[in-house]
Amino acid sequence: MNPDPPETTPEISSEMAPEPSTPPPPPPSASSASISVPLIRPRREVFDHGLLPIPKFSLPDPLSLLSPLKSKLSEGSNPGHRIDAASLAESLQIPTETSSLILQTLAGVLHYEDKDLGVEGQGTADLRDVLLFLYVQGYKRLVPRASKDSPLANEVWPHASAFDGYLSALSPIQLVRSNSRKFMPSQSDEESHQLSYLQKHMANILSLLSDALEGVEGDDALVITQDTFGHLGFLMQFSEGLAITQASPFFANSDPDMPAAPVPASQIHEWISQQITATLENANEKEKGISPLKDTSAPHLSGGSTDTDITMVDALPSNSGANNNNSRGQVNNGSNPAYYRNQTFVEGFSKASVVKHLGDIKGHSVKVLNCHDSMIYILAPVSYATVYGCSDATIVLGAIGKAVKIEHCERVQIVVATKRICIANCRECIFYLGVNQRPLIVGDNHKLQVAPFNTYYAQLGEHLAQSEINPNENKWDQPFILGMVDPHDALSHPAGVSDAQSESATCLDPDLFTNFLIPSWVNPEVSEPTIMNPFLLPEAYREAQKKKEVNLKETEQTIRSLQLDENRKRDLACALHAQFRDWLYSSGNIRQLYCLQAD
Structure with a gap:
């Protein structure tokens, strides 16, 4: 847990700025905010994909590092306050x-399109965005709470791995779902x-x-300009899709040709604090009001969500060949801003086939959570995707335009086309x-393996173009390896564990490489389908x-030329079928066959 930041703030000189504007009207109270106005939210992209x-x-104390950085890079030799990797x-x-990795990651989580930085982070970044990005690197994820697992969860999740006791006492699945695990927030x-x-x-x-x-x-010595205020949208936004600049009382109705006078930082601080307080109070009231739905120790393996503020229908398959017929409830949240989410969840499926097309996706982010022994197809262009806590599954992610994160997975095959991907705390997985x-x-x-992309579906070419993913540039075999200890995550590496370089991935033997065929019932009919990888x-x-x-x-x-009697033909057919069955199980493709039979 970080200690409280120092109360004193550094005096950073700059050119003379205009006098601060007249104080805006006081922000709404917490009680009125929960009813009449959108609620402030953190930008999940920063915390999910930007750490x-x-x-x-x-x-x-990030200021000890970042204040000198700002002073150095704000000098007259850098009038545009832009910064490149060098x-x-x-x-x-x-x-x-x-x-370069920092700027690439920043480009993937920015709240606006910075043409000077570029989608690959190869250009120059706004210094203010860099400062915000580096500051939140000090964030520590929420520490899990103690809870008991449900019996069904214990049946689904593996109890042991072939590599238990090798370097790590627990596998990723055991860390997340074993009997002694901590309850995930x-x-x-x-x-x-x-x-x-x-x-x-x-x-x-x-x-x-x-x-x-x-x-x-x-208090009026430090001021925030209108342009700088917009950069706070990197960290925060409002529900109902409102940017912080649209929801705030500052710089309202300003003339683009005549920039508004800056506002004292103390006023902005007070307003943001009140908005956050209102949202936290609303969350507490909501939790008390519908506490039965917060009992996530109950089984939810058929695809329901554990969150009370996520519409249950978001977790349902749009087209399923699942042998899983459990019914699920739906929470109709209407237009309540407390329930606004720009994410689609696919959660808790076991022995199922789940398909999401573009019309099934809500928002620009998809999360596949705690799915086991299943086939998951996300065949749509989205900006962000997260796969967490899955085992013995095959997951196809069509075209992810910003970033993908795969975390705490075991014996999973991931097929993904994306700009960037982060793999953390996984075992025995293959990434195409x-x-x-x-x-x-x-x-x-x-025991991670990487291989080149190995599939296609009818709309893949169109989706790649929409996501600005270049199929002519594939760096699948050039991993960037960082340390084993994640300073943001107390789950995988408790305090006191020494750091070392993470184990790299090996390239899949070309003789073991196979093309992955997406079933025809998954592909919609299009005028100009993609017909090859x-x-x-x-x-x-x-x-x-x-x-x-x-x-x-x-x-x-050879088989056609053989002169065999009927008994020998049957023996040969049985031998071929046995070999094919063994390959289906060893490759994990048996799951796809089961799903096709169920369909």
Whole structure:
């Protein structure tokens, strides 16, 4: 837990700014905020996909690192206050490879399109965005609470791994779902924790962004300009999709040709604190009002969500060949801003086939949570995707335009086309990747394999174009390895565990590489369908494919040429079927066959 940030804020000089504007009307009270106006939210993208396990930035007092950085980079030699990877590396005394990773990750979680930075983070970033990004690297995830597992959960989750006792006492699945595991916080709990973190550190954050008025003392000495205020949208937004600039009383109705006068940072701090307090009070009242739905120790393996503020229908399959017929309730939250979410959840499925097309996706983010022994197809262009706590499953993610995170998974096959991917704390998983940036591997991983992208579906080409994913650039075999200890996560690595470089992934043997065929009932009819893998296979894998095709034809010809009686033909057929069955089980493709039979 971070200590309270120091009460004093640094005096950072700048050019003379205009006098602060007239104080805005007081913000609404907490009680009225929960009824009549949208509620403030943390931007989940920053906390889900923007945290890097770099110990240097996980400081109790980020100001000690970031204030000198701002002073150095705000000098006259940098009038635009832009920063590239080289200057960031020099200022922070870090490798350029690491600073490039920082800007790439920042580009993936920004709340607006920064053309100068570019989608790959290869350009220059706004210094204010860099400061905010580096500041939140000190965030610590919510510590899980103790709870008992349900019997059904114990039946589904593996009790042992072939690698138990090897380096790590517990596998990723055991960490998340074993009898002795800690109870994972809900989405609402995490958001409340993130808001509390922002409220605690907001004075320091505003001091980093503010300009100092010359000759002015007291609370009005530090001011926030209209342009700078918009950068707070990196951390926060309002429900109902409102940006912080749209929901605030500051800089309202300002003329674009005549920028409004800056506002004292103290006023903005007070207003944000009141908005956060109103949201936290609303969350507490909501939890008390519908506490029976908060009992997540009850079984929810048929696809229901554990969150009371997530519409249950979001977790349902749109097209399922599942042998899972449990009915699920639906919470109709209407237009209540407390329930606004821009995410789609696929949660708790076991021995099922789940399909999500574009029309089934709500928002720009998908989370696949705690699914086992299932086939999950997300065949839609979305910005973000998270796969957490899954085992013995095959998951296809069509076109993820910003970032993917795979965490605490075991014996899972992931097929994904994306710009960037982070893999953390996984075991015995295979990743078939079409990725434009180097895959980031962090945490305690074992027996990971990577391979080139191996599938297609009718709309894949269209979805790749919409997501601006380049199929001609695939860095699947160039992993970027960081440390085993994640300073943001107390679940996988408790305090006192020493850091070391995470175990890398090995490339799948080309002779073991196979194309993954998505069933025809999953593919909608389109006028110009994608009919082949848009990612070019490396030479070794192409040659292996050709060799298999030749062997198949030779085997077929050999079988046709055999002069066998009926008994020998039956014996041969049984032997071939047995070999094929063994391959289905060893490759995990038996799940897909079961789903097709159920359909």
